[in-house]
Amino acid sequence: MPSHLPGIASGRLSPDEYAANFLDIHPPLDHHQAVVEADRCYFCYDAPCVKACPTSIDIPLFIRQIMTDNPIGSAETILSQNILGGMCARVCPTETLCEEACVREEAEGKPVKIGLLQRYATDVLMDERGEQPFERADSTGKRVAVVGAGPAGLAAAHRLAMHGHDVVIYDAREKAGGLNEYGIAAYKAPDDFAQKEVDFVLSIGGITVEHGKAIGRDVSLSDLRNSYDAVFLGMGLAGVNALGLENEDLDGIADAVDYIADLRQATDLSTLPVGARVVVVGGGMTAIDVAVQSKRLGAKDVTLVYRRGQEKMGASGYEQDLAQTDGVVIRHNAKPKSLVTEAGRVTGIEFEETLEDGGRLVGTGVTFTLPADTVFKAIGQTLVPAALNGSAETIALDGGKIRVDDERRTTLPGVWAGGDCAATGEDLTVAAVADGRIAAESIHRALSSVAA
């Protein structure tokens, strides 16, 4: 029940309401449910779901292992391709990845619940076995620097450690995990799962994390290149796109990612202020997440405004449905025009309706204004290239992100990159993990051939 406290306020809900709103959004399967669901998998030949998984997990095999009551073997199958298989099981938009490709989606519109099965197996391993199933190879004496302890950096570090290299991770933040810790919606990974998983990954040994160390501030890329045998950049996108409107620095307008980070770090959600009327600008996962979480914190009216049509939204159909079920109003085809201000703070936002003219967005001149205690900007994050400065040579970019080849090599010798900061696939946790693993294998090959 949203409370009717006007303006921005905390403590809008009762403790039970907060707890209920931020529970696990997809409750885990129990043993019987998992075995029954696993039985639905056809064990396809050259399975299309595997091709649709960025980390190419052997899905039919791990599901079969659940079915035969071998969940630990199943988790090993998963983790050998994707060491963050636990988080991916929780956050992957499966409806646009593996489950979209599942033949049972085509057959009956009901794909095998690959994500929930993956969660089942990884939970069993992490809860019952605790320790990870991988061991370090004998030390190679090679040292690799990893920038960023997000999914890309963690996956790279783990694979490098497995191959016997010594890894030092530099992360600007106090906690490791990247957006798993600071960005993912709270109800997707409750119970501090992100930190549990970080500990699980690091338990392989051979990895040191330097917390609160940013490159470009505390250490430079050229230092790293000089003192390590290889460098992997997995620094994500630290910058946030601006709307380009006047008064964007006033109170009442905020970056969605910052707010979500505060939410994720809050120990008591009732202390977190939220507006009664919230307007979100954007159409991707971040926009949906900030809208839904505002609503679940007790905001009365939440409106998400996206400048193009529904089919262009970055958020999946499933995510859009989730927002609408939660009572978020989604408006399409309108772009921000100006901020309404009063006494030095933002009190509303004016939009202009848009049309698509052969892919080009044009304003129609028709405007409307939405009153707002809070306007959230969620129109994308950007790489902060300044952090990479300090190298003698500059790293080549591609559409604002670091250019890499198939093996995730950058244009700088000895420097690899992956995850959101690199110009690879989609900005997804699982894609970052794939990049990290691919880069680590490439680094390992490079370091091994030097040694030979």
Place this chain on the structure above:
Amino acid sequence: MANLASNFVGIKSPNPFWLASAPPTDKAYNVVRAFKDGWGGVVWKTLGTDPPVVNVSGPRYGAIHSNDRRLIGLNNIELITDRPLEINLREIKEVKRDWPDRALVVSLMVPCEEHYWKDILAKVEETEADGVELNFGCPHGMSERGMGAAVGQVPEYIEMVTRWCKQHTRMPVIVKLTPNISDIRNPARAAHSGGADAVSLINTINSIIGVDIDNFAPIPTVDGKGSHGGYCGPAVKPIALNMTAEIARDPQTRDLPISGIGGITTWRDAVEFMALGAGNVQVCTAAMTYGFRIVQDMITGLSEYMDKHGFTSVDEIVGRAVGNVTDWKYLNLNYVAKAVIDQDSCIKCGRCHIACEDTSHQAITSMLDGKRHFEVIDAECVGCNLCVSVCPVENCITMEQMTEGVDPRTGMPISNEYANWTTHKNNPMAQAAAVVEPAE
């Protein structure tokens, strides 16, 4: 609603569905409940001599389940009735009196001496039961004492005991056979020679249903040990069907009535048994899994089926498929079929491809023009039906007969003439004479 009335060796029942001799028929309470739910008849749980046997007080059953715990096979180590003879006889008499239109047959198992049989038959006659069934099938416990399957595995004993029984009673005598033999025709012939009115089959199959792999003992485990038991339920149906057909088409026993038992769970199962020669059917595990109410679906299902085919009596179903059961050597080797995949219903799981590719004849593609595509290569397809069996989509792959042209696999023209192994050129014992068709 078709007329389902059944007359099996003179025993009348409103439908051909009987409960087999087992826990569901162990006492009046159960049997009355069964009759209320519509069962046509029962074979009372096997009676023996007093003092009654004792059952274990630990687990008697073990099961094979699907992942959703649908019961596929059941195994038991139960013995015959463990209640005093007199109580059973009294209840049988009362139930028969109260339910005169239902069949009530009494199952018997006593030691292999004539006086025991003579004695118990006289007592059963007093109950006015409709007939007796001789339990020569129980494969565990009782067989260690020289009864049950120990008799059923020796045709001479079957014949001898059957003859005693026919001598000492006017009631119809049904001989229940054990499947734990190498050729079911021998015990059936023996029962026939002894004068049996009918045989019933199958009793349960010797089995160990599973092993506790942490404690290393067979399941079910009684105080750390297990014993082999009797297997029944849906899993045994194919074995029972074959044995039924073997008896029905054996020249020596083809006129011997059969009560079909083994894994019958639905009306369709019952029709299959009847088509292969069973005059009626008996059910145990299905009732033990779901309760007695399943008979209501059996009744309406059979009725619908009969109406659809225009059958006015269940006897019209009995034996209808027997003439089409033949020996392999008489199958038409000129019949050529090829698998055909309906591309519209194919969901591209690739199971047909990998099954054929890895384990059979490399006759299904996985790609066409760089796209995932599954199609039968007629030049490789031997028509084996494996792909049909593994495809998860109903009717997606069908076997189509070739009626003309050339078989692209063999290069041989399609012949519409019947030709079987008995005259095939590769058969070292081929008969020079014209094609031999099975005797009618």
